[in-house]
Amino acid sequence: MTLAAWMILVPFMGGVACLLLRGRAVAWVGLAASAATAWTCLPLLRHVWHSGPVRIDLGGWAAPLGIGLYLDGLGAMFLLLTAIVGLLVGVYALAFFGRGREYARMEPYFWPVWLVLWGGLNGVYLSVDVFNVYVLLEMVGLGAVGLTVLSGTNDSLVAGLRYLLATMFGSLIYLLGVALLYAQTGHLDIFLLADAVDGSLPVLVAFGLMTGGLLIKAALLPFHFWLPPAHAGAPAPVSAILSGMVTKASFFLLLRIWFVVFPDVTAPVAGQLLGVLGAAAVLWGSLQAVRQTRLKLLVAYSTVGQLGYLFFLFALLTPAGGEAWSEGWASMAWTGTVFHVFSHGLAKAALFMAAGCLVLAMGTDELAAMRDIAGRLPVVTFTLGVAGVSLMGLPPSVGFVAKWMLLKASLASGQWWWAVVIAMGGLLTAAYVFKILSFTFVPVGGHDANARPKAGPKAGRNVDQGANEHQGPKNSGVPELRPVPALMTLAALTLAALCVLFGFRAEEVIALLLRDMGLEPPFDAVLIGNIGGDRP
């Protein structure tokens, strides 16, 4: 299965090719490389589906000397998510950057950086060497910052530098952990490490450092400061890439480190701590999102909130050490979290892409300026709505499957307090999704008196303040809408539709995920009956 190596090589080669070309050819070659990468992903996925995890040793050198690639169901899910979102973002970017001179200037930089970033992401999902992962993470980080500062505006430059400092710091802390771990065990391969780790102090410190470094990069609550300005200030396709995919890479590594390398070392306290931080992120991030008056900042804060859900897994699976894995709810929490990664990746990318269409049409991302958007841009508004439904966790979207499984797992494990947070987070999510939608339905014609009560009850006083602040002369008339390329709207709509469609294909994903964790689903009859699948 050398295809795994091609998953990394194809985007890199595409990136180099884009660097050498000029003009519109860059975009077409970039899109072709995206399509090739996504196409390579499919046979890999089929192979993992039929014959289980794949391991290849690059260059024929076995583990202690060489560097291995490894792909299991979990990695395959992340690869698939990246391939789907990456391909559609590519289609979107083709139209987005092809519109005007100011955007055409960014195009020759976007494609090479994005393809190298994609190769780095694939590498993170495939690599089993903790040091190799550090290099790949730095590659992803540098690429992400490069994309953030693409527009070259003042704000994006400052946001990009803050992002770079945060991500460099996170990587160095992680590398410090790797150094300690190597000093203690003499291994870098995660499976060799898993056998070699003990409860000694250097190993515990290394575990803490690696976790801390990755948490900074994953933007969990106290370390989220760099995320909203960076994600909101970037051009729309870049925001979709950063929010939908880049934040997931660090989370994937956290999963690997907690549950493959250090399963015996993890303390219940540490798991609960991550859970509490996640809960704080859900509540605080969603509250901040409700308070925002600009569309892209709202969506960016929503990312802070939605990422918090992922960390309940650590609280749920650590209490009884290895024993928790034998419980039925362990597999439920595991699959629920991966579903959430999937649903958030698709929905958030769709939201940012739809937001990009709106910004393009209106020339601003003030929520107050979105008069009668529902009537004039129905497809974009529909995309916002469908992606919002998945974020809220309403059936039949994949977001519903994710939150339902997390809820059931937290109730079944006896840690009911996470269920309360999940429910409250869902309500807050509904508040900000409806806040966006309520603005789109405000009629044109300066009926401010009508406009305010509509928005008021959903989000309280802050909306009114925001609306008052921004009712300058430019918003008082009927704003002219600029045309939006159909390709952009279609790409966003496809992603939103996939959010819903994946909700119907839950069984396959569950089977794929549980096999390589050694979890036979004892609960599937009950669970799948509950989700609404038609097969028992």
Next chain:
Amino acid sequence: MTTFLVYSLTAALLAGLGVHGLITRRHLLRQIMALNVIAGGVFLLLISTAYRNQGDFADPVPQAMVLTGIVVAISSTAFALALLRRIYVAQGQAQDEAQDEAQGQAQMDAQANDVSTPRDESTP
């Protein structure tokens, strides 16, 4: 073992110093320098692990890791410095116009001005 201990304690000290600098200094250039101090500490620890068994030869793997790490650190630092320079140029021009965004902008301007001082001294 003592040699290893001396090296690793120095490494921890360096990394701690860097973290302290990163947190307390608001100036972006100093933060970039603090990150490089942390990197120095991490690389020193890695190098010292090569010696940990006190065998006849040093372990080559940490040395390869340090080489890679230095390349990564240099490129990240170069990128950060390039960004800082762009920010300085942009803020310098932006100062002429009326800035309505209050705090962050003013703070950034102050930092950009700070950057200018050492550069002006060094140019002549």
